[in-house]
Amino acid sequence: MEFKVSDLEQEPIDFDVALEPGRVELGEEAEQVGLLAAAGRAEVLHEHRGPKEIVSDIRLKGQFKGNFEVKCAxxxxxxxxxxxxxxxxxxxxxxxxxxxxxxxITASETEIGYYEGDSLLLEDVLREQVLLSLPVRTLCKPDCKGLCPHCGENRNQTECDCAEKATDPRWGALGDFRGRIKQ
Ligand SMILES: [Zn+2]
Ligand SMILES: [Zn+2]
Known part of the structure; x- marks a missing residue:
C-alpha cells in the first residue's frame, strides 16, 4: 500500500489491511505465517524551516499483528x-x-525515517517494524540442547555418541604442549 504525499495533503488516510506472506520482504530473519494485519493512519505534517521552506513529512501511526517463524538460536x-x-x-x-x-542532528532526529520520491510504502515500514520487534535470540525451549558440533544431529531428537568418541580438543592441545616441553 502506497501513501502519496499529494493524496495525504488532501486528507489523512486511514488504513486497515491484511497482507499475504511475501508482501513484506523479511529476508532470512523471519518468516511470516498467515496474514499480517496492520491498521492506522497516515497524514502529512508540515515542518516550517523558514519563511518559505515548508517540508512535508509523513506521519504514520498504527499497529501491526501477525504470526511469524524464526529459527531457534x-x-x-x-x-x-x-x-x-x-x-x-x-x-x-x-x-x-x-x-x-x-x-x-539531535538525538530525536536520528529516530526520523525518510521516504524516497513522493510516496511511502506501508510494506517497507512494516518490514522494519517487524524486524525491530524480533527478539535478539529465540530458543525453541529454554533447555534446547542444540546441534552436535561433530555430527550435526539435533540433540533434542537424537542422542549421538560423538561426545564419548571424540577426545576433548583442549586436552589434545595440552598433550602437544607437554610433548614439546619434554624435548
Ligand atoms: Zn532449539
Ligand atoms: Zn554427534
Whole structure:
C-alpha cells in the first residue's frame, strides 16, 4: 500500500489491511505465517524551516499483528512467534536532509525515517517494524540442547555418541604442549 504525499495533503488516510506472506520482504530473519494485519493512519505534517521552506513529512501511526517463524538460536528448528507492536513514526523527504547535510542532528532526529520520491510504502515500514520487534535470540525451549558440533544431529531428537568418541580438543592441545616441553 502506497501513501502519496499529494493524496495525504488532501486528507489523512486511514488504513486497515491484511497482507499475504511475501508482501513484506523479511529476508532470512523471519518468516511470516498467515496474514499480517496492520491498521492506522497516515497524514502529512508540515515542518516550517523558514519563511518559505515548508517540508512535508509523513506521519504514520498504527499497529501491526501477525504470526511469524524464526529459527531457534541453538538447533535452528523453526519456532512460532506471535508479534504485535505499535508505531508512531515520522518520515521526511529523503532529498531534504541530503541537501542541508551540515545541519547538526539531535538525538530525536536520528529516530526520523525518510521516504524516497513522493510516496511511502506501508510494506517497507512494516518490514522494519517487524524486524525491530524480533527478539535478539529465540530458543525453541529454554533447555534446547542444540546441534552436535561433530555430527550435526539435533540433540533434542537424537542422542549421538560423538561426545564419548571424540577426545576433548583442549586436552589434545595440552598433550602437544607437554610433548614439546619434554624435548
Ligand atoms: Zn532449539
Ligand atoms: Zn554427534
Amino acid at each position: 541453538r538447533c535452528v528448528e523453526p519456532v512460532g512467534l506471535p508479534l504485535e507492536a505499535e508505531y508512531d513514526l515520522i518520515f521526511r523527504p529523503a532529498e531534504v536532509d541530503a541537501v542541508s547535510g551540515e545541519r547538526s
